[in-house]
Amino acid sequence: MKLEKKAVHMQEQPAQDRIKNFDEVPLGYIEEEAIREASRCLQCVKKPCIAGCPVLMDIPGFIEAIKKKDFEKALRIIRDTNCLPAITGRVCPQEDQCQKVCVIARVGDPISIGALERFVADWHRLHTPHSTPPLVSSPLAGEDEGGGVKIAVVGSGPAGLTCAAELTGMGYAVTIFEGFHEPGGVLVYGIPEFRLPKAIVSGEIDYLKSLGVHVATNVLIGRALTIADLFQKGYKAIFIGTGAGLPQFMGIPGENLNGVYSANEFLTRVNLMKAHKFPEYDTPVKIGKKVAVIGGGNVAMDAARTAKRLAAEHVYLIYRRTENEMPARIEEVVRAKEEGIEFQLLTAPVRYVGDEKGFLRQAECIRMELGEPDSSGRRRPVPIKGSEFKIEIDQAVVAIGSTPNPIIRRTTPELKVKKRGEIEADEDGRTSIPGVFAGGDIVTGAATVITAMGAGRKAADAIDKYLKNRHSRR
Numbered sequence: 222m223k224l225e226k227k228a229v230h231m232q233e234q235p236a237q238d239r240i241k242n243f244d245e246v247p248l249g250y251i252e253e254e255a256i257r258e259a260s261r262c263l264q265c266v267k268k269p270c271i272a273g274c275p276v277l278m279d280i281p282g283f284i285e286a287i288k289k290k291d292f293e294k295a296l297r298i299i300r301d302t303n304c305l306p307a308i309t310g311r312v313c314p315q316e317d318q319c320q321k322v323c324v325i326a327r328v329g330d331p332i333s334i335g336a337l338e339r340f341v342a343d344w345h346r347l348h349t350p351h352s353t354p355p356l357v358s359s360p361l362a363g364e365d366e367g368g369g370v371k372i373a374v375v376g377s378g379p380a381g382l383t384c385a386a387e388l389t390g391m392g393y394a395v396t397i398f399e400g401f402h403e404p405g406g407v408l409v410y411g412i413p414e415f416r417l418p419k420a421i422v423s424g425e426i427d428y429l430k431s432l433g434v435h436v437a438t439n440v441l442i443g444r445a446l447t448i449a450d451l452f453q454k455g456y457k458a459i460f461i462g463t464g465a466g467l468p469q470f471m472g473i474p475g476e477n478l479n480g481v482y483s484a485n486e487f488l489t490r491v492n493l494m495k496a497h498k499f500p501e502y503d504t505p506v507k508i509g510k511k512v513a514v515i516g517g518g519n520v521a522m523d524a525a526r527t528a529k530r531l532a533a534e535h536v537y538l539i540y541r542r543t544e545n546e547m548p549a550r551i552e553e554v555v556r557a558k559e560e561g562i563e564f565q566l567l568t569a570p571v572r573y574v575g576d577e578k579g580f581l582r583q584a585e586c587i588r589m590e591l592g593e594p595d596s597s598g599r600r601r602p603v604p605i606k607g608s609e610f611k612i613e614i615d616q617a618v619v620a621i622g623s624t625p626n627p628i629i630r631r632t633t634p635e636l637k638v639k640k641r642g643e644i645e646a647d648e649d650g651r652t653s654i655p656g657v658f659a660g661g662d663i664v665t666g667a668a669t670v671i672t673a674m675g676a677g678r679k680a681a682d683a684i685d686k687y688l689k690n691r692h693s694r695r
């Protein structure tokens with residue numbers, strides 16, 4: 222059989238069209254394209270892609286099922302380890318994980334694993350209504366009134382959703398407590414519609430609800446209820462998956478001017494509060510004509526591309542290193558450039574300048590050069606003396622990272638945390654408090670959807686062991 226070195230191309234909206242709407246950019250494979258791409262897989266003996274996936278999905282297995290046109294089987298294989306395939310198929314950094322180790326990558330394009338995963342999830346959503354698989358009954362089920370040992374999951378991002386889905390499948394009575402009015406975490410308030418349509422996220426969450434996961438929204442743990450209150454209410458174990466949603470600022474003069482936003486606020490206003498649909502939704506956001514986005518990660522790309530779609534005339538992406546060091550996914554960097562985002566590399570703002578009414582008017586920036594590698598292994602940006610210059614802007618969006626919100630740790634003093642506020646947990650999610658587990662960005666700091674899901678899965682197993690152990694000692 223001849224090896225097909227080129228991947229089947231996925232169609233996408235042309236740049237000049239997509240900057241005028243919030244519709245999804247890549248359009249997904251049609252059936253014939255998916256089968257053609259699946260047929261490129263060599264089904265190699267070592268299957269390195271499986272180990273390259275943080276949730277150890279049987280990738281060759283589901284690809285073989287696509288090749289045989291058995292999409293139901295493909296979905297069953299995927300869902301065995303991954304409860305959010307329509308999401309991970311779209312946003313996982315496959316180029317650094319499963320696709321990076323694909324053996325075909327040595328001679329050509331790796332198999333488009335993410336695109337195939339997305340195809341299967343979308344095919345299923347379009348062709349079959351939700352079915353509710355029977356729940357596996359746990360030996361502990363029925364211990365409490367209402368059926369099943371009660372477990373609380375705090376936070377409904379990918380870590381919490383995965384942990385809840387796994388535990389529900391084991392027969393526990395799981396309630397997710399979410400501070401916002403909608404579940405999904407960064408999947409709903411951070412990642413924009415044009416990369417991850419919210420109907421896709423709610424479809425995946427509806428599926429989890431159909432399995433029996435209960436979601437209580439508008440409940441901020443640490444305010445409405447504490448961790449101790451949850452134990453008092455009869456929850457026998459608690460998983461904390463509250464993410465890292467507290468934005469960081471640079472601490473430079475002028476950051477409190479009108480028009481300076483954190484990326485977190487800017488994206489939340491557009492994605493969750495639908496500011497781009499104002500006045501249909503009564504939650505507007507400032508729409509700048511000249512917007513500077515500070516940062517070089519996925520968050521910065523999302524903010525810059527969102528500003529462009531809100532009709533900004535110029536969007537500058539200001540990043541202190543070069544494109545080689547950018548943490549954003551390569552395909553999103555390429556798309557940002559196609560959409561006309563103006564990259565100001567080796568540059569950092571040093572202060573913002575406002576007018577007499579306190580509105581942002583300029584960013585004073587300095588040029589940088591790369592010095593010796595720092596603790597991250599990347600070359601340190603060093604300011605070039607006397608290279609300061611000003612850019613006219615009326616909006617700045619700061620996307621330089623985020624840390625965990627302190628609400629839970631402040632009301633749970635016995636919970637051990639690290640210097641930047643991440644919860645201390647072992648690799649199965651056990652924290653310093655017996656019965657309290659944690660995983661996802663709240664433990665690792667800002668990371669990825671699939672690592673958060675992997676942590677949720679591991680913690681679910683550890684919670685099950687903990688409860689069975691406790692039960693057997695009674």
Ligand SMILES: Cc1cc2nc3c(=O)[nH]c(=O)nc-3n(C[C@H](O)[C@H](O)[C@H](O)COP(=O)(O)OP(=O)(O)OC[C@H]3O[C@@H](n4cnc5c(N)ncnc54)[C@H](O)[C@@H]3O)c2cc1C
Nearest residue numbers: 376378379380400406407411442464661662668669670673
């Ligand atoms: C703009 C943006 C783009 C990104 N793009 C990508 C990408 O392309 N690919 C990728 O893999 N990763 C991406 N990431 C990172 C990824 O989204 C996160 O790593 C992942 O969502 C972390 O999952 P989590 O479950 O740990 O936390 P989150 O998704 O942050 O979810 C935490 C949830 O907990 C809730 N919560 C917090 N505190 C409380 C409390 N006290 N009580 C109740 N609820 C609470 C929050 O409201 C939230 O819903 C991106 C992140 C951002 C911000």
